[in-house]
Amino acid sequence: MRLVFSFILFQLVFTSYGQISRTIDLDSLFEAKNREAVGKPFPKFVAKTDKGEFNSDSLVGKVVLINFWFEGCHPCIAEFPALNELADKLKGNKDFQFISFTWDNPETIKRVKDKYNLQFKVLSVDPNECRRLNGNNGYPTTIILDRKGIIRYLTLGGSTDSERAIDFVMNTLLPKLQKEL
Numbered sequence: 001m002r003l004v005f006s007f008i009l010f011q012l013v014f015t016s017y018g019q020i021s022r023t024i025d026l027d028s029l030f031e032a033k034n035r036e037a038v039g040k041p042f043p044k045f046v047a048k049t050d051k052g053e054f055n056s057d058s059l060v061g062k063v064v065l066i067n068f069w070f071e072g073c074h075p076c077i078a079e080f081p082a083l084n085e086l087a088d089k090l091k092g093n094k095d096f097q098f099i100s101f102t103w104d105n106p107e108t109i110k111r112v113k114d115k116y117n118l119q120f121k122v123l124s125v126d127p128n129e130c131r132r133l134n135g136n137n138g139y140p141t142t143i144i145l146d147r148k149g150i151i152r153y154l155t156l157g158g159s160t161d162s163e164r165a166i167d168f169v170m171n172t173l174l175p176k177l178q179k180e181l
Helices: 002-019 026-037 074-090 106-116 127-133 162-180
Strands: 046-049 052-055 063-068 096-102 121-124 141-145 151-156
Touching: 063 074, 063 127, 063 162, 074 096, 074 106, 074 162, 096 127, 106 121, 141 162, 151 162
Parallel strands: 063 096, 096 121
Antiparallel strands: 046 052, 046 121, 063 141, 141 151
């Protein structure tokens, strides 16, 4: 009897709860959190590259584009051609640095760099450090820092359509970078 009563109570509560409209706009929650990050310093870090260590101190005085990715992220991969194009456009500017973070292992990084001919520095950190640095935003996340290391722009997510990725990189990121430069 107790079991039947518990089951009926359970059904009643959850059926009633399911009738209540509770719409949570996750995008607006992320946007609010990211608006708070803009204007704050980017966290200090030390990361591995295929040539040794790289740390945040080497970014001082430069406008920095940071991209977070991993091999299994289809929107991340879709951005690579556009990010390569952006890197090529700004490669002659000594006041600009483009770095990317991934938690992929060195073999995967090499394979991805070779396959997509990545034109930007790839830094390897563990997954927890990647999440700390990108503010738990997921992938891809793209950040622009000013010369003092202050976050001036932060966006997350992307399209798997390379044409939309090119549009975003060339018509949103590039103008924001040029404004900082």
